[in-house]
Amino acid sequence: MDDRTRALAAAHRAAQEFLDTVDERPVWPRAGLDEMLTAFGGELPEEGADAAAVIDELAERASPGLVAIPGGRFFGFVIGATLPAALAADWLVSAWDQNSGSSTMTTATVAAERVAGRWICDLLGLPASSAVGFVTGAQMSNFVCLAAAQHAVLRRAGWDLTRRGLRGAPPVRLIVGGDRHGSIDRAARFCGIGADELVVVAADDQGRMLPAELEAALHAGEGTATIVCLQAGEVHTGAFDPIARLVPLAKEHDAWVHIDGAFGLWAAASPSLRHLTAGAADADSWTTDAHKTLNVPYDCGMAIVRDPADAVAAFRTGGDYLMYASLDPWDLGPELSRRARGVPAWAALRSLGRSGVARLVDRLHANARRLEARLRAVDGVQVVSEVPFTQVMLRLWDDDATRALGDAILADGTAALTGAQWRGRAVLRCSMSSWATTESDIDATVAAIARLTARLTP
Numbered sequence: 244m245d246d247r248t249r250a251l252a253a254a255h256r257a258a259q260e261f262l263d264t265v266d267e268r269p270v271w272p273r274a275g276l277d278e279m280l281t282a283f284g285g286e287l288p289e290e291g292a293d294a295a296a297v298i299d300e301l302a303e304r305a306s307p308g309l310v311a312i313p314g315g316r317f318f319g320f321v322i323g324a325t326l327p328a329a330l331a332a333d334w335l336v337s338a339w340d341q342n343s344g345s346s347t348m349t350t351a352t353v354a355a356e357r358v359a360g361r362w363i364c365d366l367l368g369l370p371a372s373s374a375v376g377f378v379t380g381a382q383m384s385n386f387v388c389l390a391a392a393q394h395a396v397l398r399r400a401g402w403d404l405t406r407r408g409l410r411g412a413p414p415v416r417l418i419v420g421g422d423r424h425g426s427i428d429r430a431a432r433f434c435g436i437g438a439d440e441l442v443v444v445a446a447d448d449q450g451r452m453l454p455a456e457l458e459a460a461l462h463a464g465e466g467t468a469t470i471v472c473l474q475a476g477e478v479h480t481g482a483f484d485p486i487a488r489l490v491p492l493a494k495e496h497d498a499w500v501h502i503d504g505a506f507g508l509w510a511a512a513s514p515s516l517r518h519l520t521a522g523a524a525d526a527d528s529w530t531t532d533a534h535k536t537l538n539v540p541y542d543c544g545m546a547i548v549r550d551p552a553d554a555v556a557a558f559r560t561g562g563d564y565l566m567y568a569s570l571d572p573w574d575l576g577p578e579l580s581r582r583a584r585g586v587p588a589w590a591a592l593r594s595l596g597r598s599g600v601a602r603l604v605d606r607l608h609a610n611a612r613r614l615e616a617r618l619r620a621v622d623g624v625q626v627v628s629e630v631p632f633t634q635v636m637l638r639l640w641d642d643d644a645t646r647a648l649g650d651a652i653l654a655d656g657t658a659a660l661t662g663a664q665w666r667g668r669a670v671l672r673c674s675m676s677s678w679a680t681t682e683s684d685i686d687a688t689v690a691a692i693a694r695l696t697a698r699l700t701p
């Protein structure tokens with residue numbers, strides 16, 4: 244066998260071994276960063292090594308520091324696992340090595356991405372003619388959408404941002420909810436909008452923007468170019484802004500409406516949960532991730548912009564506006580060279596079909612409801628969220644006990660929940676985002692929480 248064949252076989256073997264045993268591993272890594280730095284560190288060897296041997300060595304050194312994210316009991320942050328078709332397609336993307344910025348050259352991968360984008364708009368109930376830019380994740384998608392929004396609202400105010408820049412431009416107001424994701428502030432910063440410039444609208448106890456407060460904010464800045472940023476799926480509670488009420492309010496004031504639906508927009512793919520995103524199709528731009536609810540590998544977010552010309556205005560590569568006619572991927576986001584990151588999304592969607600996506604979303608929700616119901620029966624545990632979608636938030640009788648439970652769960656290794664603050668109090672968040680999670684994974688997690696909580700009882 245040649246070097247390449249043996250190296251790929253070694254990678255296949257190591258991947259299979261990791262995935263076959265992922266549910267038996269402690270979910271949180273056993274080795275800290277220092278240990279891992281030692282494992283990988285030392286001086287750069289003078290001489291190279293055989294490719295297959297390098298892969299064997301890599302797998303062996305990494306093992307104690309790997310997180311069991313593809314297993315059934317990783318509930319931290321909001322990050323899905325990987326569907327088999329998506330994982331295998333991701334391998335092919337690397338083997339094909341297609342630089343997928345140009346639709347003239349890499350026709351196969353650009354077409355697969357474009358079709359995946361169309362399927363996603365269809366599933367999410369968004370306009371079919373929207374531009375879908377494949378970016379690394381929702382952070383970059385929020386940036387792309389806010390950049391497109393800023394161009395558009397300034398153009399309407401008679402200002403060409405591409406030529407004249409931000410200095411001296413008319414003011415732009417960015418109205419956001421009190422419980423927006425932190426990536427919105429960061430995206431705003433990339434667009435030259437500072438933290439003190441944000442107009443923050445109050446939210447209710449679950450994190451939903453209050454319509455009366457939005458209305459007041461819109462009135463207060465009448466006549467100013469305005470972007471309103473809504474949210475479908477709050478990371479702690481899973482709550483959705485009342486989109487169907489908020490979008491018309493913003494539209495009455497000629498605002499651009501952006502919706503950050505990194506994981507929550509996928510509710511629209513389920514007939515029984517679709518009501519959560521009602522009205523979303525009337526917005527101007529949408530952020531979503533495939534690496535969360537759709538369960539493809541990382542490096543797959545979508546920046547969806549209703550009018551492709553608005554995305555192109557912010558990101559076109561050449562000086563010629565007519566490049567928009569070809570809608571090259573590099574005109575829809577900040578990168579030039581990039582991998583064909585949308586291909587695994589095509590494979591995931593092809594493997595699930597419309598009904599399979601609906602079943603996946605329903606199952607994530609059902610897992611969250613099962614977890615909630617079981618947790619409510621555990622002495623000392625309070626569920627703090629209403630669980631409309633996939634997020635469950637809990638706490639114990641005080642902050643110290645809640646944090647101690649969080650540490651104990653990670654040390655125990657049965658499951659991973661991550662800690663946070665909600666309304667000034669310590670909480671633990673559980674995100675049901677993995678296709679691999681079974682009912683017995685939920686029950687094992689609740690059993691571990693009950694066992695560890697009993698040890699903490701004052």
Ligand SMILES: *Cc1c(COP(=O)(O)O)cnc(C)c1O
Pocket residue numbers: 321379380381382383424426476477478503504505506532544
């Ligand atoms: C996860 C998340 C983001 C950031 O997504 P990345 O893919 O990690 O960049 C933004 N907004 C919301 C609501 C999220 O849940």
